[in-house]
Amino acid sequence: MRLITRLFALSLAMIATVSEAQTRETLLGFDDVSSETQRELEAEFDSHLSSSELDEWLRIMSREPHHVGSAAGSEVVEFVAGKFRSWGYDTEVVEYEVLFPSPRTRQLDLVAPHRFSASLTEDSLAEDSSTSRIDNLLPPYNAFSIDGDVEAELVFVNYGTPADYEILDRYGISVEGKIAISRYGGSWRGIKPKLAAEKGAIGTIIYSDPADDGYGAGDTYPDGPFKHESAVQRGSVMDMPTYPGDVLTPFVGATSEAQRLPREDAPTITKIPVLPISYRDALPLLEAMGGEVVPPQWRGGLPITYHLGPGPARVHMKLEFNWDMVTAYDVIATLEGSEYPDQWVIRGNHHDGWNHGAADPISGLVALMSEAQALGELAATGNGPKRTVVYAAWDSEEQGLIGSTEWVEQHATVLDERAVAYINTDGNSRGFVNIGGSHVLEKMANQVMNDVEDPQTGVSVAERRRARVEVSGNPQARAELKSRADLRISPLGSGSDYSPFLQHLGIASLNIGFGGEGRDGSYHTLYDTYEHYTKFRDPGMEYGVALAKVAGRATLRLANAPRLPFEFTALADNLSLYVEQIEELAEDMRTETVETNARIDSGVYALALDPTRSFAAPLHKEEVPFFNFAPLKNAMDALEQAAGAYAKITISGAAANEQQNKLLFTSERELTRDDGLPGRPWFTHHIYAPGFYTGYGVKTIPGVREAIEQRQYELAEDEIYVAAEVIEGMAARVRELAE
């Protein structure tokens, strides 16, 4: 064996050793003895989990479409609440009155160069009986599209992202007065009508391209898991990056007596009508388009040449909605803590689905329920949690995190006082564990991942994830496996119910799921059924049980640790990475702008581009100044020092008193400011936010990062000071804890 081989094999061996060592290591927040007790408790917890029970609950709850306001939805609420009660929980069903648009008129016709009427309907399939239980079905639509009756030529905008519009500009094509047709993907769906409206479009059509999500991805349902030709991805298009939750009651719970905005003033309803369609319906529209052929990266999987338009394809789209007030039901089930009843560990998953919702959300909900059942059984034998555990099954997540947001807004004061952490799950699948969240919980999350066995391979879920990185071909990620003891957890953007906890109130949060092997094209379609899920996503529900083990351990450790398992070196490490990224972003934009401007001025584009085609040089951009990053770096320095000092205490295994624990769990609040992010005050967290133009995708240190991205340079300078202050505040808190 050559030296280099030996060194490499050695480093792999070291990883294995580290990971074995971690398996045995003292749990963060516990001492050696309580650590062992906790692990024994968790083993007992595991013994109460049953995959067949998960399967049974999944079957029951995904039998019918059960969206907010539906009869089947109420049945699910009763089923869940009944289970919680039977397991000894103090269970209440909390009600909110929320605005819920459902379709009254959906009409989409190609009117030129020839006529075609889109069916806008999904096929029921003989192979899946669930797809015939559709009495209560919400047909395909985008919730919080405005009403509209428009007719115009089509322009193809690819994914409809800011970068796509820059390309269209270079073709000299505007969507002004046109209807933008966009494919799903590339950004959260709500960004597509938002940006199209900003650019002057009068309507938006969103379709699922078969290259991304259909026969191009794999065999289609029912032969395989991917999108049936008639399938349509429903989904909300409310402007969640401005604020999620009921559109009429920002900042306050949507109780019956809440003050409401007039609907016409609600800023998160779209400005133009938007409708999702299948690729079967999209084909005749796209085929009828003319104009320049799309650039290579924009081509989809339909058997046609894609064109940019505008026209000659011209469509008439008419959308009318029932703007009803409906009741959303959150199930809130509490198990009071034996030692610290006023410290709440909150664990949630939504219960409403767009349709049958087997994968989304029931596959996650059944894991949560089995955790709650097991915790209840532990409590019944005297091993109840030391802190209060609150289980939540949220309603109306699909329309815009409504059930969770309203509850958080209503209980903001008490949550600010008492909420230790929020642990979220949503649709689950088979494969690799994925944990995102607050980096103060990264160390604990790693200890949990080291302690849970992967159902398929028998190694820990952490080890399996490492293996995936190891074979991934990403050299940077591989290098980090060797240089860093823990796996990074990813920062959270939006897309599930953690948003109000983390980003509105500054409650440390985790979002947990498995995936990467369960294949899927059922998302938000008629085909998200029990049959689909158990055939293609998690047959046997073993990953449902694994999810319960991971989320359950996180809950139990937060509930029982003598010293809360918060830790700050991982926060400092990840934050320093974000600061570096932002410096690089500014540097890259500066260089790119200067070089592109110089190329434009020199005339090389005119020489290089085909004079017979319309694709032209990019537009001149304002140059990017140098920013003063010193305040951020000084703040990072202070945080790193403080985190190092506090780490000594966590290593000692010393317990904390109630006040110290409160200082620990409220530390995440230091990362927020009451006046929120520029232009969106609801988002108070200055480290994690969904991107204003990405939607679900996270922007870290968003005030600074987005100001630079959007070339608002003075704002960027201001936001550097704000972010630095926030980090200095956290550093001060950690210093206090380290004393």
Next chain:
Amino acid sequence: MRLITRLFALSLAMIATVSEAQTRETLLGFDDVSSETQRELEAEFDSHLSSSELDEWLRIMSREPHHVGSAAGSEVVEFVAGKFRSWGYDTEVVEYEVLFPSPRTRQLDLVAPHRFSASLTEDSLAEDSSTSRIDNLLPPYNAFSIDGDVEAELVFVNYGTPADYEILDRYGISVEGKIAISRYGGSWRGIKPKLAAEKGAIGTIIYSDPADDGYGAGDTYPDGPFKHESAVQRGSVMDMPTYPGDVLTPFVGATSEAQRLPREDAPTITKIPVLPISYRDALPLLEAMGGEVVPPQWRGGLPITYHLGPGPARVHMKLEFNWDMVTAYDVIATLEGSEYPDQWVIRGNHHDGWNHGAADPISGLVALMSEAQALGELAATGNGPKRTVVYAAWDSEEQGLIGSTEWVEQHATVLDERAVAYINTDGNSRGFVNIGGSHVLEKMANQVMNDVEDPQTGVSVAERRRARVEVSGNPQARAELKSRADLRISPLGSGSDYSPFLQHLGIASLNIGFGGEGRDGSYHTLYDTYEHYTKFRDPGMEYGVALAKVAGRATLRLANAPRLPFEFTALADNLSLYVEQIEELAEDMRTETVETNARIDSGVYALALDPTRSFAAPLHKEEVPFFNFAPLKNAMDALEQAAGAYAKITISGAAANEQQNKLLFTSERELTRDDGLPGRPWFTHHIYAPGFYTGYGVKTIPGVREAIEQRQYELAEDEIYVAAEVIEGMAARVRELAE
């Protein structure tokens, strides 16, 4: 303006200055005075070129299918020879008797899971009358496929390259006893049956995928230039990387009295039958396949999910060919040099097409003819070339460079003595100049590119090419624009008639064409017509004229320069790049092998890969040793020093005597060795060769590079010495010239 902007703008300004300076600079091989005279001559040469004449000749010669052995082919030969004679050339039509397989039986049927018979026929189109002149049409086939009658299940092999078979291995799929279905692209077509046969397949089908070359690339014919659904790319599959030319007469001209191999011993005929088909015919075959879904990069543009097989699709393929001997006619037209009649500048383009052949090859041939006409007119007014210029119109290029190879083989001795250089063209198009060839001619090629105006923009074709690199987004190429005065010319692999000159005899060669803007899907199909060419490739034939200007200048400068415009610093510079690349290749393979082996041994693949699917870990590979590159580097050192010394003489503008000029033009012979490359003695050049497993794609320093790529480590060590010797030989020659 910020400093960085100013610096960048300044560097662009410097480029412009350099390029203006080059326009005025003394021509390599001339002194200040003769340089001016030469430029005046070239201006007069230009005045004789006529785009309307090119258009007229194109129309005439692409009226009918005119492949080797056809009546229309003989008419083209007569037309070309007649023109040459009328322009005062000593013109002969040289005949070779060559083996030419044409189809007798072509049958392809899907026999399971249901029946379908492929039409194997291209549609005549009302919009293009040429496509109805098909009496003499060669139907779609691959020349030099062996006869065969096979039936087996299909396996999808993507592009059928070595890398693709490594992926199939990981799926546990073998083509042993199966029929491989491959798409065009990714390698030269002949590699597909060659490799499939090596892997045990009993037949190969090649189709054009619409993603690569059909509606996925752009609008299809006749609406646009891209491949019609019925179009089939014909083409030779003879094993040209072993030797090109008549399969029965390697190394010797295929005169009527030549010794011939028995056909069954001809090593360059395929081992298994192979047939090309359209995507219309491919669709039912691919749709009927099962097995694992292909990896994402393998997906094509048909509206189906692509599967790897094997089966259940099963096909029966029957191919029989007429193995006829036919006569190939090369037109050889000579204008004797006034001062050095025994120094020959050879300029060639083939005349045979697969069908009408408007683009391939007539668009290049008409440029050559207009050059010859202009040269004839210069000669008629007393301005004939100082060296002999030989114009050649080759036959049977399409079947495997047959006309040129036989002529070169027959005249090897005299060419070795007299051939100064060979300048090749083939199908032309609109856009950017592209010159490949011997790096001893790189400096001259750059001076030519600086002196010819681009028809669309009015700047030099060199400047337009620089502009394209400048906006390309390739930072390395951009950086080189600033650090290097000249554009690199690319090393030559194979695919046109330069191969026998350069790679068999070591005659310095150039291959010249324009492209990048003329769009195309007509290659080797029924749709390569006058109508297609003049609508989509070079309307107005302005790039035909530009090609004549570039190739004409190269010819005239080589013919008239007092000192032949050979130069060695560019050779040294490019060679040192190749040596660096090979060192990096070895290093990357070494690291990759060690790391992959370690990963295999550690078991991470088993953990990372989906246990429910068949995709497995790669196979263990033999480790890569460290090689002794010192001999190559010492040789490079010697060459760089000698090239620097000789550069002083070229700068002085001193003329050379006949003997010095002969030392110059035979210098390229130093790069060859009589015993050729390992396993393929016909290829004697040790710097440039087509890849044994890429076909057309070049491998530089091929003995060393391919030995390493193919993990033949002892051979690699030996080949380093051979390559070093060859470079040392060149260094010695250049030292002699510099004395």
